Amino acid sequence: MKQIDISDCLIGRFYFKKTYNGNLIGEFSNNRINIISSESADAYIENKSDDFIGIYNTTWQQEGVPFFAKLTISYRDNTHRIYKLEWERNRETIFIGEGFVFENNLIGDYRDFEII
Numbered sequence: 001m002k003q004i005d006i007s008d009c010l011i012g013r014f015y016f017k018k019t020y021n022g023n024l025i026g027e028f029s030n031n032r033i034n035i036i037s038s039e040s041a042d043a044y045i046e047n048k049s050d051d052f053i054g055i056y057n058t059t060w061q062q063e064g065v066p067f068f069a070k071l072t073i074s075y076r077d078n079t080h081r082i083y084k085l086e087w088e089r090n091r092e093t094i095f096i097g098e099g100f101v102f103e104n105n106l107i108g109d110y111r112d113f114e115i116i
Helices: none
Strands: 011-018 024-030 037-043 054-062 065-075 083-089 092-102 105-111
Touching: 011 037, 011 092, 024 054, 024 105, 083 105
Parallel strands: none
Antiparallel strands: 011 024, 011 105, 024 037, 037 054, 054 065, 065 083, 083 092, 092 105
């Protein structure tokens, strides 16, 4: 198994709930903060399906600093139960993650490095 030094890596977890209007609301935490913070994401186009698949404009803050990114949610290859998430800013991927649905919430992890 390939080893990497994760001491400088960001590793986090999140949940999203989809609103009636197709937007996402949720919370997250990671190894660089000691609190649980909120995140919201507006759908690019109205999506009232129960699925989380889509492209969103997402907003969150960390230590009082606001962040904005494009969030793309798709299915992981060869499955329709595990989601792949990618947060992008200025056409550069800043976080990747995976998740699954439990009781209408998308629950998952995210990180700032490629899969080990």
